Amino acid sequence: MNKSTENTDLLQAQNNILEMIATGQSYRRVLERITFVIEGFVPYSVCSILIYNEKTNQLENAVAPNLDEEYVKAVNGIDIGSNVGSCGTAAFYKRNVIVENIATDPLFRDYRSLPLSYGLKACFSIPVLSSERNVLGTFALYYRESKKPTDYDLQLLLTFSHLAAVAIERKKTEEKLYESERKYRLITENVTDFVGILDSKGAYVYTSPSHEKYLGYSPDELLGTLGYEHMHPEDVTRAWKSFEKLKETNEPQKVSYRFRNRQGKWLYLEGSLSPIFEENGEVGQYLYVSRDISDRKKSEERIYHLAYYDKLTQVPNHWKLVEYFQAILKEQKDQPLAFLYIDVNRFKYVNDTLGRTYGDDLLKLIAIRLSSYFDHVFRISGDEFVIILNNTKANEANHHVQRLLEIFEPPIYLKNHDFHMGLSVGLSMYPEHGETVEELMKNANVALRYSKKSNHSQYQSFTYEMSHEMDRKMELESQLRFALENNDFTLYYQPQLDNETGQIIGSEALLRWKNPVLGHISPADFIPVAEETGLIVPIGNWVLKEACKQQKKWLNDGSLLKSVSVNLSVEQFYQDDLVQVVTEVLKETELDPNNLILEITETVILEKNDVAIRTLEQLRSMGVKIALDDFGTGYSSLNYLKDLPIDILKIDKSFLHDMDSDPKAKEILSMIIALTRKLGLRVLAEGVETEDHFQFLKERQCHEVQGFFFSAPIPSEQFTQLLKVKTV
Structure with missing residues (x-):
């Protein structure tokens, strides 16, 4: 498998897992899928995921479909500590732990007989952390020979640990929300639902006491007013279409909208509209039942943010780039787009010299500077960013690149240091250089590599000669x-x-x-x-x-x-x-x-x-x-x-x-x-x-x-x- 095909397969696997999360599939199925994907990309390895139990301070409920069932039972309930195998230690210190030889490593002093009896000779563990850097669980990649993980293995586990964190956090959020809703229902039954009757014009005829209790409006304030008067302007058209369809078909309609309470706060409401039939079969009034789903909306928005925004810099990530690009094509398919692939020069030197904390803080400031001048900035990985320029021709893109390079001429000040962080930039154009995100990013990245090799240019625009040269190098690498x-x-x-x-x-x-x-x-x-x-x-x-x-x-x-x-x-x-x-x-x-x-x-x-x-x-x-x-x-x-x-x-x-x-x-x-x-x-x-x-x-x-x-x-x-x- 060549590198391009492997990257495509990896991207497809990540998309599939994100889709599983988004469609609400069980988190254990999601985690099992992640282990299968990792094992597929790292031959002769076995992957396991342990979940952190806050009450017992232990790692349990292992997801490891390709480990022996007895081994899985044995590792259930691992304590978290400074010398408790690779997983317990990784969770304790919140950092990666590499055990090249289980037979001799002191971390497995009290446990080595167990993995060795199943032919497991080396282990690489990383903590799965929440967005607040709280431990959610651990990843472990076992090898059947004494070795240390490759940089590829490391990057693969880091990539999928983020997806695992999203799945586990969603599960925990749903559990907390379910428990909260269950207790609330036991106390209030259906009192929190908003029940009302509208006439054929959409005016309130009746409102339940919950409107006053939870929205702040007394019956006198609502009766006779039109329902959409309190709706968010962006939701009125959609809600009104549902009401008109209800009157036309007499079939119940689902509705969701934002409603402004007495304090001026927008709440998310979800419910249904149904016809009220008179004895003669005529319909003159309509029943609505709605409930406040603001907490659920916040949870969904948080999950969406975790999945589509970079945890460190808070700018959109690769998945958001894909979503944004597809949306842009629907709106303006015939308009040119420019992809700027950016690499921060000397960032590795700063990271290696001053430490990762400095590096992380520097990346945040770089993201802020980029976002201050450009609307659509995405962090791809490490010190690499992409900027999309809408409705931009090649000559206009060149001017933007020059502006970009000028923006980074002044140093970035951080903790009493002035950092002169130059950029290397590769440019590809839609549709000349590709019609998909993958093609445009690949070609912009090819141009970026050429700019980094150049002794006289920080910027290169993609040409197909570059691609042919890269193909030749890939063939040369294979040979x-x-x-x-x-x-x-x-x-x-x-x-x-x-x-x-x-x-x-x-x-x-x-x-x-x-x-x-x-x-x-x-x-x-x-x-x-x-x-x-x-x-x-x-x-x-x-x-x-x-x-x-x-x-x-x-x-x-x-x-x-x-x-x-x-x-x-x-x-x-x-x-x-x-x-x-x-x-x-x-x-x-x-x-x-x-x-x-x-x-x-x-x-x-x-x-x-x-x-x-x-x-x-x-x-x-x-x-x-x-x-x-x-x-x-x-x-x-x-x-x-x-x-x-x-x-x-x-x-x-x-x-x-x-x-x-x-x-x-x-x-x-x-x-x-x-x-x-x-x-x-x-x-x-x-x-x-x-x-x-x-x-x-x-x-x-x-x-x-x-x-x-x-x-x-x-x-x-x-x-x-x-x-x-x-x-x-």
Whole structure:
């Protein structure tokens, strides 16, 4: 299943559940449906939902159709506490709890035998919270292997926990309302109903005492007046049509309307109109019976708000967007619409740096600023919003986007901080770019992704070329996953030479991919896709292992090759267990750490300086050497090199290439080599392509060289033959 189909199925499932809630189906059926949906999207998982009992402070009434009945009975009545399994703990702290291994996790110290006996080895629990952040219950996703949930699993449970909260809150509201109404009826019987008689003109002939008691009007005030005189103006036409139909057909009619009481407050009334037949069969008067349903209306409005408005920012959510779009099409199908898909730049940085509370408060202020200038703002998820512009052409939409970007030029002030929150915007137009919400949002989102990649634009308008490019990337992602599973990648090696002796002393491992469908694919094409999708981490780990195996083989065959260099991406470097991965690879391949060089770029260090330095120090303490790659392409500064735990500086090939046309490039290159040597680091120059390059570097005592002048990257078999020559 591709991502687009999966998103469509997910949206359909959510719509189905909302429909079940809206049509009043039992909350247990709704919750059961939610568990089936989650289990369908997360293979080999089992889902359960526990309901919180306020009286006992326990979790009970489990909804878990695919768990063994005896297990369900056993977990009924779980206490809420700080160390009571994953569910009890999640409810206690009102936060997510991940148990990767039930057999060893202390949260299951007193309970682990139960889940383990049913083959449940890991559990991810999240609290189901009301709009006031009160505990309603818990979600649990069990796995039959020791693991932690993926980001997709997390987002899936968070999405459906909101729907579960709506279903449970509706149930609790209905129970409270039913109990309230039951007690009220026992006390007052039918006294609260408003009973009256109207003549053929709709004037009051009789009103029951309840009118005075609950509406404030005495009989004298109402008799002779027309019923619609006290109705809300918006309800008069509908109510009058029902009355006219009653007189025409003599068939009872249902009515609902707002009625203003003596204090000027509008009450929702619901009831029926019926004819009063005289003995001769004629009808001259009509009976109405109504009751106050204001509390029920408030409850329905609250449920509607929970379902269709974002809990945090209170702006309409995705479901309201769908409803609004469909309503607009009915009213003005031929009018153009603009969809602006908005992403808040640097929001993740604020969230990660200052905490989620800051992030939530910032999102509220962003929503307020958007809503202050635009009428139809919707929060989709996280820091993503959509604005719909009615009756707007493309050129007009461009002006609105410029205005939007200007609105966010001033900083947002929050808790003594000024936050400069720029926006990235993608635009799609109805009907040119789609005729459904899904198409328009998808295409606006595609344009948004392009704007985020652009170095010179915060805004992009959708084109179908973008869509084709995204389709190509999706195909590339699919083929990448297949290649990773089937070991379709290969490594080429480019020799690194000692500049003084000319001997090959090392190699750089470079990833190559020949796809059976797409042919040879350049790393410049597939590496960015791997980075975007997160596949770069497992691919990078594969490269590390294969390169170490090959280096060990060359050493076993008698080669004097000192090292193999492996590039680490930013994502791979910041994986939680990088040091452990490197340690395990070296152990498995039996390669001495001194024979491995890990290459990083300046981007890695600048991303999270303190974390990066600690990781580099750990790797160097093992004996692994660190090379700073592509020096000169980023925020190059010889000053900070003295503080970095590195061994080798790799000068980017651009310096050598510029040297032929720019005399200053020679001076800069000479200075870099000299200063780096004084710092006690080894220097390696990349991109050596001519005899002049080689001689220039040799004269300036650059330690090592690498480039096409000596050899292009070649397969390991050819590299083995090259090693027999020893010098190039």
